[in-house]
Amino acid sequence: MQEKLAHDGIGVEFEEFFKGVSGSACGQTSNPNYPHMGLKLASHILTRPGSLARHVTVVDGGLIPASGGGGYDTHTNHIKDSARNLANIWHELTSIINEPGENNPAKLNLEETLIVVNTEFGRTPWNQNGSGRNHHPYAYVTLMFGGPVGPDQQGIVGSIGSDGFAVNALSPAESRAATLAALGVYPFAPECYAVSDVYGAGTELEASMWINEVVLGVKA
Numbered sequence: 001m002q003e004k005l006a007h008d009g010i011g012v013e014f015e016e017f018f019k020g021v022s023g024s025a026c027g028q029t030s031n032p033n034y035p036h037m038g039l040k041l042a043s044h045i046l047t048r049p050g051s052l053a054r055h056v057t058v059v060d061g062g063l064i065p066a067s068g069g070g071g072y073d074t075h076t077n078h079i080k081d082s083a084r085n086l087a088n089i090w091h092e093l094t095s096i097i098n099e100p101g102e103n104n105p106a107k108l109n110l111e112e113t114l115i116v117v118n119t120e121f122g123r124t125p126w127n128q129n130g131s132g133r134n135h136h137p138y139a140y141v142t143l144m145f146g147g148p149v150g151p152d153q154q155g156i157v158g159s160i161g162s163d164g165f166a167v168n169a170l171s172p173a174e175s176r177a178a179t180l181a182a183l184g185v186y187p188f189a190p191e192c193y194a195v196s197d198v199y200g201a202g203t204e205l206e207a208s209m210w211i212n213e214v215v216l217g218v219k220a
Helices: 002-007 011-018 034-047 078-095 172-182 204-215
Strands: 023-025 028-030 114-117 143-146
Touching (some): 011 034, 034 078, 172 204
């Protein structure tokens, strides 16, 4: 990768982001700390002068991978592995966000940047293998903050019942359509989502208003 960057003439700018950096959480250490490296690179791509990037995705593989692979596939040791990897990702994520009044141009400004913390499925509310939890696509949390979501728009959509299943929850299509809308991309263009992806909507106007008002909390 470093050789490819150097060949393209941009190695000097990006070389530092591919150097291994260690990290520690919950008494465990790893070198390199891949979430740290990914988030630092993402912040640079979004804030560098002249950048045209509008969207960056960072995959959290964990400070140390869980038993099933990745950061949170915890078929054993759920509490230990999740606590360690969550502590690491939140520490690293907050380190690239400007605190109130900080105004560091190399960090993300929540006035203009929407951060979405998402997953592909949750974990069962019952245990697996004594200390783990299995795949559970029936309920999980997606978090959005920054961008159009401020104090006046904050809120919770849906809930998770005592049985571990979602109640009146957003579909993955609805939350992603809202993300596109926050980016200034019309979410119901032919190459994006259909009106039918928004439950109960009959027209593009109804779907757009629901996405903005219910999901993003932005009133017309």
